[in-house]
Amino acid sequence: MSVLCLVELDAGAPSDASLRALTLARSLGDSSVRTVVFIEAAELTGAALADYGASDVYVIEPSAVDGYAPQAWARVLAGLATETGASAVLAAGTDRGNEVLAHLGALTSLPMAANCTIVTPDEGKTHRLVRHRWAGLLLEEAVMEAPVALFTVATDAVAPVPAQTPSALQVHLHKPELADGDLRVRAVESPAGAGGASLATARVVVGGGRGVGGPDGFGPLEELAGLLGGVVGVSRVVTSEGWRPHKQQVGQTGTKITPELYLACGISGAIQLIAGCAGAKHIIAINTDPGAPILAHADYAVIGDLHQVIPALVRALRSR
Amino acid sequence: MEILVCVKRVPTVGGKIAVTPDGQEVDTRTSGFSVSPHEECAVEEAVQITERLGGTVSVLTLGPEAAIEQLRDALALGAHRAVLLETDGREFGPIATAAAIAAEVRAHPCDLVLLGNEAADTGDYQVGIRLAHQLGWPVATGIKNLTVSSEGVVARREYRGVEEAYSLPLPAVVTVKEGINLPRYPSLPGRLRAKRAAVERSAPAWAAEGLRKQALRVPVGSRHQATVLGHGPDAVPELVRILAEIGVLS
Numbered sequence: 001m002s003v004l005c006l007v008e009l010d011a012g013a014p015s016d017a018s019l020r021a022l023t024l025a026r027s028l029g030d031s032s033v034r035t036v037v038f039i040e041a042a043e044l045t046g047a048a049l050a051d052y053g054a055s056d057v058y059v060i061e062p063s064a065v066d067g068y069a070p071q072a073w074a075r076v077l078a079g080l081a082t083e084t085g086a087s088a089v090l091a092a093g094t095d096r097g098n099e100v101l102a103h104l105g106a107l108t109s110l111p112m113a114a115n116c117t118i119v120t121p122d123e124g125k126t127h128r129l130v131r132h133r134w135a136g137l138l139l140e141e142a143v144m145e146a147p148v149a150l151f152t153v154a155t156d157a158v159a160p161v162p163a164q165t166p167s168a169l170q171v172h173l174h175k176p177e178l179a180d181g182d183l184r185v186r187a188v189e190s191p192a193g194a195g196g197a198s199l200a201t202a203r204v205v206v207g208g209g210r211g212v213g214g215p216d217g218f219g220p221l222e223e224l225a226g227l228l229g230g231v232v233g234v235s236r237v238v239t240s241e242g243w244r245p246h247k248q249q250v251g252q253t254g255t256k257i258t259p260e261l262y263l264a265c266g267i268s269g270a271i272q273l274i275a276g277c278a279g280a281k282h283i284i285a286i287n288t289d290p291g292a293p294i295l296a297h298a299d300y301a302v303i304g305d306l307h308q309v310i311p312a313l314v315r316a317l318r319s320r
Numbered sequence: 321m322e323i324l325v326c327v328k329r330v331p332t333v334g335g336k337i338a339v340t341p342d343g344q345e346v347d348t349r350t351s352g353f354s355v356s357p358h359e360e361c362a363v364e365e366a367v368q369i370t371e372r373l374g375g376t377v378s379v380l381t382l383g384p385e386a387a388i389e390q391l392r393d394a395l396a397l398g399a400h401r402a403v404l405l406e407t408d409g410r411e412f413g414p415i416a417t418a419a420a421i422a423a424e425v426r427a428h429p430c431d432l433v434l435l436g437n438e439a440a441d442t443g444d445y446q447v448g449i450r451l452a453h454q455l456g457w458p459v460a461t462g463i464k465n466l467t468v469s470s471e472g473v474v475a476r477r478e479y480r481g482v483e484e485a486y487s488l489p490l491p492a493v494v495t496v497k498e499g500i501n502l503p504r505y506p507s508l509p510g511r512l513r514a515k516r517a518a519v520e521r522s523a524p525a526w527a528a529e530g531l532r533k534q535a536l537r538v539p540v541g542s543r544h545q546a547t548v549l550g551h552g553p554d555a556v557p558e559l560v561r562i563l564a565e566i567g568v569l570s
């Protein structure tokens with residue numbers, strides 16, 4: 001038996017979220033992990049796929065499917081799942097991964113479990129799994145019974161771990177068969193302003209909440225973020241008040257972040273915010289209220305007014 | 321333009337979230353209920369579109385009778401018609417939910433169905449897509465900018481720093497995210513109108529699905545207590561030491 005994994009690419013190499021999905025795919029214990037990528041073959045960097053234990057990669061070139069068309073991508077996975085006799089199809093729990101697997105579920109009338117953190121094969125056509133509910137604030141233990149199991153992998157819960165020994169990666173140029181209408185909905189791409197993307201992958205996020213006080217209070221946070229090589233990410237109240245654009249929101253309905261450090265300034269720590277920052281390696285809170293809920297999620301805290309603490313911190317960092 | 325907006329009644333969780341002793345539900349003894357921010361924005365978007373182009377906004381929920389509260393909230397914001405697909409307390413999976421909505425759309429045709437990108441509670445990320453497949457309609461998800469004309473819609477979202485634009489003919493399904501607009505507050509006349517409005521009801525069939533919930537739990541070790549480094553600017557030297565220890569100072 002084998003499993004099939006959709007791999008998203010960053011400049012020709014697997015994205016961080018896809019490496020996490022591959023790590024979970026390998027844990028299913030099937031004899032081979034086959035991967036699917038959409039790219040010109042010459043532009044693919046396959047080394048990480050081999051490092052993460054992929055046995056095969058099916059390359060779908062732009063001449064077959066040009067760009068991102070979710071239903072067409074799902075059709076490709078459906079065809080390959082049948083061809084390879086896959087017991088499961090996986091993707092990263094990204095906007096695209098969830099979307100493509102939902103299309104696959106609809107095309108095949110199979111159930112799909114989004115944002116899994118653990119999947120264990122059980123007897124027959126059954127998998128036991130743990131998945132995120134409430135954006136990870138709760139875990140659901142569930143059973144999936146399906147001829148082919150469809151899973152996406154939570155982007156902030158499974159750590160990416162290479163295989164003990166790299167595999168010998170077989171590369172296949174695959175010509176998929178599409179159905180009428182598969183390319184009806186497709187993305188026309190154009191560069192967007194900075195914001196959401198850099199927030200999702202930033203190494204340091206300096207968070208601002210209601211305590212910042214208004215749209216004019218973010219200068220020192222921007223300055224601190226610059227000094228730490230990071231970006232500013234704000235709480236929901238800040239975007240609801242219109243102080244900052246929504247693309248800077250960290251939270252259940254904003255961006256989920258996985259930085260080394262999340263410095264939460266003037267943020268009380270509502271559950272909606274915690275859902276977005278639970279994947280941070282370290283959380284430090286700066287808050288006037290020692291009873292703020294954020295302190296129950298932070299590693300360290302400074303009790304005080306961010307309007308005094310942050311300028312002092314900026315001065316200290318500048319004088320180093 | 322005839323628009324159907326689908327919303328879901330979920331607990332309003334504030335500072336923490338807890339599970340009932342049997343591990344089957346979120347403990348709602350101390351919480352109210354609402355719809356998710358994505359869905360508030362879906363209602364607002366639909367109302368704005370009909371304000372520009374004319375037409376009606378229907379709001380639908382699948383849930384217990386108590387979910388009429390959420391329908392009335394949407395009516396107060398400007399929706400014209402409310403539909404309750406009443407459940408018997410069992411949790412409908414995404415396949416049964418999509419089938420129930422599709423049946424309603426077939427009975428009351430519309431041009432556009434708006435949903436939130438994902439339900440706040442179950443986070444299944446698939447009802448809108450399954451609905452579109454059942455209807456044979458095009459679908460775009462995670463949308464944060466929508467332009468609607470009688471010809472069709474252009475739906476935009478951002479993905480990893482790149483803007484994606486999708487052109488869809490109508491009828492279509494679009495799932496939206498918070499940020500697409502800033503929802504209005506209900507007016508007093510809106511609230512009064514909502515209170516009196518009739519709610520259409522039907523009871524779709526529940527069906528078992530291949531994905532079955534066993535139990536819910538709060539992640540272990542997700543709450544602890546922060547080590548306080550100090551108070552005010554005096555804590556800065558210790559804070560700098562920790563930043564260096566974490567390895568975020570170059």
